[in-house]
Every structure is written in structure tokens, then in C-alpha cells.
Amino acid sequence: MSKDQFNINVGLAEMLKGGVIMDVTNVEEAVIAESAGACAVMALERIPSDIRKDGGIARMSDPKMIQEIQKAVSIPVMAKCRIGHFAEAQVLEALEVDFIDESEVLTPADEHNHVWKHDFKVPFVCGCRNLGEALRRIAEGAALIRTKGEAGSGNIVEAVRHMRTVMNDISRLQTLSREQLVAEAKNMGAPLDLVIQVSESGKLPVPNFAAGGIATPADASLMMQLGAETVFVGSGIFKSEDPEARGKAVVEATTNFKNAGKVLEASKGLKSAMKGLDMSEIPESERLQERGW
Amino acid sequence: MIKVGILELQGDFELHHNILQELGYASFSVKDCTDLENLDGLILPGGESTTMSLLIDSFNLRKSILDFSKENPILGTCAGLILMARAIEDESKVNPLGILDIEVSRNAYGRQIMSRKENITIELDSKTFDMEVTLIRAPKILKINKSINVIAEIDNSPAAVFDGRHMGLSFHPELNGVTFFHEMLFSSSNILNFKNSESINAA
Numbered sequence: 132m133s134k135d136q137f138n139i140n141v142g143l144a145e146m147l148k149g150g151v152i153m154d155v156t157n158v159e160e161a162v163i164a165e166s167a168g169a170c171a172v173m174a175l176e177r178i179p180s181d182i183r184k185d186g187g188i189a190r191m192s193d194p195k196m197i198q199e200i201q202k203a204v205s206i207p208v209m210a211k212c213r214i215g216h217f218a219e220a221q222v223l224e225a226l227e228v229d230f231i232d233e234s235e236v237l238t239p240a241d242e243h244n245h246v247w248k249h250d251f252k253v254p255f256v257c258g259c260r261n262l263g264e265a266l267r268r269i270a271e272g273a274a275l276i277r278t279k280g281e282a283g284s285g286n287i288v289e290a291v292r293h294m295r296t297v298m299n300d301i302s303r304l305q306t307l308s309r310e311q312l313v314a315e316a317k318n319m320g321a322p323l324d325l326v327i328q329v330s331e332s333g334k335l336p337v338p339n340f341a342a343g344g345i346a347t348p349a350d351a352s353l354m355m356q357l358g359a360e361t362v363f364v365g366s367g368i369f370k371s372e373d374p375e376a377r378g379k380a381v382v383e384a385t386t387n388f389k390n391a392g393k394v395l396e397a398s399k400g401l402k403s404a405m406k407g408l409d410m411s412e413i414p415e416s417e418r419l420q421e422r423g424w
Numbered sequence: 425m426i427k428v429g430i431l432e433l434q435g436d437f438e439l440h441h442n443i444l445q446e447l448g449y450a451s452f453s454v455k456d457c458t459d460l461e462n463l464d465g466l467i468l469p470g471g472e473s474t475t476m477s478l479l480i481d482s483f484n485l486r487k488s489i490l491d492f493s494k495e496n497p498i499l500g501t502c503a504g505l506i507l508m509a510r511a512i513e514d515e516s517k518v519n520p521l522g523i524l525d526i527e528v529s530r531n532a533y534g535r536q537i538m539s540r541k542e543n544i545t546i547e548l549d550s551k552t553f554d555m556e557v558t559l560i561r562a563p564k565i566l567k568i569n570k571s572i573n574v575i576a577e578i579d580n581s582p583a584a585v586f587d588g589r590h591m592g593l594s595f596h597p598e599l600n601g602v603t604f605f606h607e608m609l610f611s612s613s614n615i616l617n618f619k620n621s622e623s624i625n626a627a
Contacts, residue, residue: 139539142560142599145436146470146503165517168479170434170472205517205530206472207561229536229561252537379482386433386479387455 132249132272140254140274143207143229144338147171147275147361151351151382152340154178154365157196158203164368167378171207171229173363174200179236179283179419180366180405189237191219194226201228209256214423215241217250224253230275232256233268235422236282236365243424248272258342260293260420262300262329263319269337270322276335278359279420280343283366285407287350289420290343294357297339304330343420346371346404348384348397355388372402428610429454429463431489433479435471435503439598443606457488465497465610468504470560470596473530476503477518486521493523497618498590499609505592506530506563513566524592525569526585532564542595544576544583546604555602557595565594589618 132140150170155161156178164172176192177185191212201208207229212219214233219240223231233246235258248255249272257268258279265276278297280290300319307315307330316326328336341359345351346367354362362385364378371377380397387393415421426449430437433455444451444467454460466489468476480486492498500508500523509520511527518530533539539560546553565582568574575591576584583594584605591609608614 135541138599139541139558139560140536142558142596143536143539145439145599146472146560148434148436148438148471149432150434150472150475165474166478168434168475168482170475201535205515206474207536224537227535227537254536382475383479383482390455 132251136252137272137274141337143254144256144275147207147340148338149386150361151378151385152209152361152363153368153378154363155200155369158199160369160374161200161204163375164378165204165206167375168382169206169378170361171209172200172204173209173211173232173365175211178366178369180285180370181283182236183283183417183419191216191222191237194222197223197226197228211237212246213237214239215244215246217246220246220251224251228253230254230256233273234258235279235419239422245271245424256340258420258423259297261296261319262304263321264423265297265335266319266321266325266329269335270325273337275338275340277340277342277363279423280341280345281410281413282343282419284344284410284413285346285367285370285405286410287344287346287353288410290341290345290354291357293343293420294341294354294359297335298358301329301333301335305333345381346407348380348394351381351385352388352394355385361385366405370405377401377404425450426465426610426612426615427452427463428465428467428606429460430467430469431476431504433483434475435469436596436598437469440467440469440606443598443601443603446601447603447607447610449610456483457485460488460492463492463496464615465499466492467606468498468500468507470502470504470598473503473506473518476507477520480507480521481519489521490523493521493590497609497615498523499605500524500590500592501596501598502560502562502594505565505594508590508592523590524585524587525572526565526592527567528563529566530563531561533559533562536561541600542578544578546576546584548575548608553604555597555604556600557597557602558599559595560599562594565592
């Protein structure tokens with residue numbers, strides 16, 4: 132991937148800012164998401180909470196299902212490949228999806244290496260829990276970074292932890308001298324040039340979105356106020372009682388995240404949110420966020 | 425100081441703020457009809473036109489933007505251009521504002537894999553300006569009213585149009601840091617022209 136191509140891919144991520152990207156599993160849900168105001172959809176066979184429940188190996192979705200969603204909506208369509216599974220990524224690129232999410236929600240294909248995303252023309256989004264992880268993914272060619280949170284939990288606590296960690300890491304870099312940045316790059320396991328870039332600019336070199344556990348309009352507002360530029364909502368919409376109304380409410384709250392009066396309006400009278408899981412109910416070995424290196 | 429608002433419902437509004445800052449204009453966020461008061465111009469940014477169209481109606485902004493357009497210049501880039509159109513080909517998901525007398529086709533340049541940079545040349549006041557801009561899942565302008573000026577073409581289609589009051593671009597100058605179009609539309613002389621033509625029209 133040339134520098135021009137990378138900038139074009141970051142360009143699409145810029146267009147998604149201030150919006151909501153919704154997980155959908157079929158044409159019907161994709162159409163509901165689009166008419167609720169989603170700025171993009173993530174097409175996948177099972178949403179994270181079902182993957183968690185069903186167990187087994189979670190793989191790239193059936194391309195036919197993704198293709199049907201591409202035909203049904205005019206907003207960008209994203210799809211997930213397994214961590215390190217560059218052949219799945221090649222298939223998704225041939226399908227001309229608009230973004231590939233190399234995602235911890237699917238079962239990893241490689242326990243040491245992620246996809247070398249510079250080999251692709253299509254943009255990639257990757258999850259992170261801290262700045263070092265974010266910068267490793269950007270070095271591999273990711274055009275967009277999101278927090279991992281804990282997908283399918285309906286619990287915002289991990290997304291908050293990851294966003295705060297990334298933001299704290301960035302602030303800390305800004306206080307360090309060049310020689311300290313060398314040591315810090317080593318500690319973080321991140322390339323020095325990107326560490327210096329973040330220290331100078333005070334932000335990630337690519338857009339920074341939130342994902343993993345967002346279930347309410349106020350959750351979206353919280354993540355945006357913590358520094359997210361867009362939110363991904365996975366199970367939170369289609370595992371709730373009235374997905375269309377909740378989808379629209381999350382979109383409106385994301386646009387007006389700083390305006391508590393508007394978030395209040397959006398929050399009123401929504402039917403039940405997804406039930407969700409406390410982190411103590413998810414054994415460490417089953418936490419999706421632990422996947423990725 | 426020239427005061428330009430940016431419709432911040434969804435999209436790449438931040439990049440437009442940067443361009444306005446570079447030009448020394450004051451930039452403001454517009455999310456509500458009261459935000460339009462006292463502005464000299466408005467930008468409809470890039471992003472998703474379906475999302476923006478929906479939110480324009482959810483937040484009752486349609487009439488305010490149309491009223492504003494009668495007295496002030498509006499610049500639309502990509503999704504913003506789609507929103508400014510009179511008609512959209514085969515499309516019911518976006519309810520356009522009809523500020524520019526053009527018909528557009530959404531995503532006509534294809535999916536993200538077809539997005540690209542493009543060098544364009546503009547001739548203005550017998551001077552030539554070369555610049556690089558970016559097409560992201562871009563719309564195509566299919567038909568234009570004869571009275572509308574085509575400022576730039578891409579693939580033999582109009583890509584930048586100006587009707588003497590408002591400007592629509594199928595590409596993103598803001599992704600390449602190009603200030604040309606913002607300056608052309610929102611410069612004090614053009615805003616003065618707009619106000620003068622308004623008072624003549626009103627008379």
C-alpha cells in the first residue's frame with residue numbers, strides 16, 4: 132500500500148466520524164440500521180453475544196450474506212476476518228467490502244502475527260487496549276483504531292478502561308523527552324517513529340473509535356466525551372427490545388454527545404436494553420479482548 | 425472576521441474547521457437552528473448523506489438551512505453535494521435540500537476500493553490553479569441547469585459546480601488541505617457580491 136492509498140483509506144475513516152457503526156446479521160437488520168441513521172454497518176453471521184453463547188470457532192461470514200447486505204444498503208459495509216487470517220482478508224477485499232475489521236471477536240487464526248495490512252488496498256480497522264497495541268496495528272497498516280472493550284458483554288466498563296488507557300498513554304508521551312521516548316517505545320512495543328509522532332501531535336495518527344459493550348445513548352455519549360470519534364455498537368442494538376428506536380436514539384446521542392438535554396431526550400422511553408454481563412461472569416480465558424498481540 | 429458554520433451532524437467536519445482556520449476565518453459548529461444565527465456561510469461536510477439527511481429532519485434543520493441559503497453561500501463536499509442537489513437518481517433514502525439545480529448519483533465512482541486521488545486544474549480569472557483532491561465513494565453530477573458554472577471536471581463529468589451563490593464538489597478538498605474552494609466561496613468579496621445580488625433581487 133502506497134502512502135497515497137493509506138491517506139485515501141484514512142479518508143474514509145474521517146467520513147465515518149461522529150457516527151454510529153452497527154453490527155447486522157442479515158438484510159433486514161442492515162435496512163433497519165441504515166434507516167436508523169447508521170453511518171456504516173458491520174456484516175457478520177452472529178453478533179458477539181451469540182458467538183459468546185454458542186461457543187465453537189467463529190470465522191469470516193458467508194460472502195453471500197455480506198453481498199446481499201452490500202446490495203441492500205448504500206452506506207459503507209464492513210466485515211470481519213480472523214486475526215492473522217490474511218486469506219480471509221483477501222476474500223473480503225475481492226468482495227469489495229469498504230472496511231475489514233481484523234477482529235478479536237472471531238477466533239484468531241495466528242497467535243503471533245496480525246495481517247500485514249499494507250499488502251491490501253482496502254482499509255482495515257483493528258482493536259486495541261492500549262497505545263502500544265494501537266501503534267503496532269497502525270504500523271501494520273490499519274487506517275482506523277477502535278477500543279476492544281469486551282464485545283458482546285453489553286458492559287461499557289472495558290471500553291472505558293481501554294479508551295482511558297489510550298488517552299493516558301498519549302498524555303504521558305507528550306511529557307517525555309526524546310531519549311525517554313526511545314525507552315518508552317521499547318516498553319510499549321511500538322515503533323519509535325510513531326511514538327515520536329504521537330508525542331508531538333497529542334493524538335493517534337489515524338481516527339480513534341470506540342467499540343465493545345456500548346448499549347445505551349448515554350454509553351455512546353460517555354465514549355465520545357472520553358475521546359472516541361465514532362462508536363461501534365455490536366450486540367447493543369439488535370439484542371435490545373426495539374432495535375430501530377434504540378438505533379436512532381444512539382445515533383442522535385452520538386451527534387449531540389456534549390448536550391445532556393439532547394442525550395436525555397434520546398434516552399427516554401426506550402424499551403429494554405440488552406441484559407449484559409458483569410465482568411465477573413466472564414472467565415478470563417473467555418475474554419475476547421485478550422486476543423491480539 | 426468572516427464567520428462560517430459547519431453542519432456537525434456526522435462526517436469530516438473537523439477537517440473543514442482546519443481549512444477555515446488556515447484561511448483565518450472563524451469557524452463554528454452547527455447542530456441546531458439557533459447555531460445559524462449571525463453566520464456568513466455554511467459548509468455541508470463529507471460523511472454519510474443518509475445519516476445527515478435523517479438528522480436534518482430529526483433536529484428540524486431543513487427549513488432553517490433553506491432560509492439560510494437564501495441569504496448566505498453554502499459549500500457542500502461529497503455527501504454535502506448530495507444533500508444540496510435538487511434530485512438524486514434512483515434514490516429514496518436521502519431527502520435532498522434542493523439548493524443547487526443539479527441531479528446526482530450516489531456512490532457512482534464505486535466502493536472504497538475505487539476511491540482515489542485526482543489532480544484537477546481550474547481556470548479562474550485567466551489564471552490556472554493545479555491541485556490534488558480525493559474522491560471517497562464519490563457521487564457523480566449527472567445533470568446540471570444551464571445557468572450553473574462547471575469549475576472542474578473529473579472523467580468528463582462535472583465535479584465542481586458554482587451557481588454564483590452556492591458551490592458543490594463531488595470530491596474532498598479538505599482531505600488534501602486545499603483551501604481554494606473555501607476561499608473562493610467565503611472570501612469577503614464573494615459574500616459581499618451575494619448580499620448585493622440579494623438586495624437587487626429583493627428590489
